[in-house]
Amino acid sequence: MTRYVVATTPIDGQKPGTSGLRKKTPVFMQPHYLENFVQAIFTGTGGAEGKTYVLGGDGRYFNDRAAQVILRMAAANGAKKVIVGQNALLSTPAASNLIRRRQTDGGIIMSASHNPGGPTEDFGVKFNTANGGPAPESITEAIFEQTKTLSEYAICEAQDVDLSKLGVTTLFGMEIEVVDPVVDYHLMMEEIFDFEAIRDLFASGFTMRFDAMHAVTGPYAKAILEGSLGAPEGSVVNAVPSPDFGGGHPDPNPIWAKPLMDLMFSCDAPDFGAASDGDGDRNMIVGRNTYVTPSDSLAVLAANATLVPGYKDGLKGVARSMPTSRALDRVAEALDIPCYETPTGWKFFGNLLDAGRATLCGEESAGTGSDHVREKDGLWAVLFWLNVLAVRQQSVAEVMAEHWAKFGRNYYSRHDFEAVDSDAANGLMEALRNRLPNQPGRVVEGMTIEAADEFAYDDPVDGSRSEHQGIRIMFKDGGRIVFRLSGTGTEGATLRVYLEKVETNVAALQDNPQNALSGIIAAADKLAEIRLRTGRDAPDVIT
Template sequence: MSSFTVSIVDTVTFEGQKPGTSGLRKAAKIFQQEHYTENFIQAIFEAVGDNLFGSTLVVGGDGRYYGRDVIEKIIKIAAANGISKLLVGQNGIFSTPAVSTVIRKYKTIGGIVLTASHNPGGPNGDFGIKFNCENGGPASDSITNKIYDITKTLKKYKIVPELSVDIDKIQCVTVQVDGKPFTIDVIDSVNDYINLMKEIFDFSSIKKLLQGNDEHLPFKILINSMNGVTGPYVKQIFGKELSVSDSNLVNSTPKEDFGGLHPDPNLTYAADFVNDVKTGLYDFGAAFDGDGDRNMIIGKKAFFVNPSDSLAVLAANLNVIPYFQKVGVKGYARSMPTGAAVDRVAKSTNIECFEVPTGWKYFGNLMDAGLISLCGEESFGTGSNHIREKDGIWTSLAWLNIIASHRKSIEEILLNHWCTYGRNFFTRYDYENCDIDAANKMMKYVEELMKESDFVGRKFTSHNKTYIIKEADNYSYKDPIDGSVASKQGLRILFEDSSRIIFRLSGTGSAGATIRLYIESYEADSSTYLRDPQTVLKPLVDISLELSKLGEFTGRNEPTVIT
């Protein structure tokens, strides 16, 4: 057995190593600075504290540029900090949902996920490091704040510089570090996750749907992994288990730069995929982001399923999925900016629905307390209590399970849903890479406007539509489980007819500021259900831009992305 010695390295502190809603995200070049990545990893381990000693940790990522180098650093630093064992994904690959799966299955102390999610990759792209806790979900605010505090004063880090392991080969290697055993177990990245999916869904029913029979034509699907981490999972689940042709599984090889794609599954960045489905050759399309936690679902001729609608439809149909038939449905939750369609399902079924800040970690406490079974965000993220992360492949399988049960198209399922509950029209405008000072000034301007004594009750008219303000605030949330409070989570303007305007600065970008504008309006008139949401919501969009003076503050006349 090889033997190694721990070294102590003097370092310098770096400003700005504050984790956001999903870890620390910066340009890859920033992480490549000497000591920068090592500092942050050491800070994670020190924040975990004494529980780290003798523990097991999961490590992997979305395959983006610089990931292999960082895994090598994690192995060396973990060995020096008293961890007993690492579970490393083969080739350094682990989707974010798979990391959560492995953490929970093997009861580890947590995991380090190397991803910037839906952000571009490559030498000129982004990189990210996220710590997940022992429940499999993103670290709580208390942990991320502790990590940040440590980075501000860190002077040294521990490392075993000579330690090196081939992560392309499935193997279990044990070495001695200062006389104590340290194990690196390189495991199959896919198996544990696939086995979990087969326990949740009716694969035989889905397979029959896809293959067709004497009564039904084959249900044709197109799956786009956007050259992200889901490729190996898609090949195994859809290719091997469900017998979908390789030609229907596109961009399924993980690439360090995502093949030049922007791995964000929306109508803008997945336009080629949408156009392929528009041809009418496919009945169903699903696209996933870089690390596999986000999804976009579209029907025949690219009939778009808004993520807020997707969450509501899943909530209304969980009873056809074997997992929920077995464990039951305990509750629902959505992020505050997400459309309130799921609230209507919850009310009709007398099941509680929670509203939480943006960030998957806020769902974790509710799940661990047994209060919710399904949750989602308007940012193309949906998941259930099978793990503690949003899960793109899970969502696509849930839709296929529902379609196989009802034998209806996506459009028919949505129309039936709207006829039952009405339609919450929803859109989001993203203004990416805005000047940070300008974005903050705009948010401050809107918040000051909202404080005016006569703001509530004001009337706004646009395109012959009149809206009266019922309530306005800067959203805050008190966790019903641990009592922690998250404040300043987005500016909300709520109208008497249940319409909403929300302004929020996003924490998922690596540079500049992203202003997100959320618009929602409820319609109970069935004649409106197939109208273009952009047309229906145009009055509120115009009101929000005029009220906020967004164009004047930022110089932006158009959003970067509309969903």
């Protein structure tokens, strides 16, 4: 039934983070690589004997083959049951929901999130724990430690399991339940939102365009938006998941979702536009001639939460990642609820959500969520907006104008310098770090620096401390710059520069955030010597 194969080091010295292990697809496809990492997951989490798991992915290249390997390994390791999405598909928030609803021991999600897919592009595997959220550092560290000593893995020799048919089968005594990936998620959305109000909105002639970007959210959006809520047929485009995401980059931002942006700023624009990413956990919101930044979107949802049935009793608290704009802070202050500032990474929100300290949370990188699951949730955010628009009977532009008039506007942008030489990127950060004590009082581009530090977080739930989470430069006029290296890519380093300026004078508001932020942008380049150290004249992506 089972064979054991000598293992090779599976992760080349790279620790899996909360987003799992990501590599180029050919790396995962080399002999024993995927198997070794999966065995490290099982062994590092106390073994699979008698346990039940959820399994699914975003449909990218190698998703189907990896699913068969994981099923055969789960059986060989003694797992009791695996609940797998039909055709091995599950959006990340849907997987989180299944883990929680079925009270499983965790789940394995095959995805590289918003990164491109294909034979030469990216693949990823991550483990989510029994609360439905990404594994915390203690577990990823245990998995990593296993990779250092792993000498064999267990796998059954068997034919492929037919994952196209719903129902229950067995594999060497392990039960495999193939489920419709949409059904349980659909039911959850009906429990949270006022579907009748949204149906009435569409019945009134309201129009929208949802770009699924050839990724996993397509089937969910078709079933819910067009099927259940009555959005006109064709409202959801690029709805069939593709192994290479239609040759595109499944990242819902104005650069990679340009066709949607072009439409929303044209004379043929529908009332509302939205997009989601590769595994369905990110979102982009656009009104007619109005782009909503993820930071502003989070703040607007918090300010209007009681309009949604699932949050009618108010919010226990809110949380944002440190690089996210402080627009949410203003709303929290007005609502007299706690606002937590955490490092980037959904696990930090998970602790607050599990402890009942926060209800809504989000990151500037297009991730928004609540206590309904333990992942960010792209389609949930879209339905939240539709619910708010249905109740308020206003356009996106009108909602934003009223929000800024009440709370002020936090002009905000992120500049990404991708695939930067790792030594150059690390050198830039180290130079900034060394100069931090000398920054307060310094005048840069006419602005005075009030404080400068490297963000560290003391978790109020488990008492853990996370250091080196990004360098912050705060100005006396409320402006802010954050410098951070991202680990979501597979080549070189991505330098992310977050830029923020606050304007409370409604009469002084500008339409173009980049113009409003011009002084902050110039200050960031001067402070970090970006051009000099990276050789880049401009960022690769501006959001």
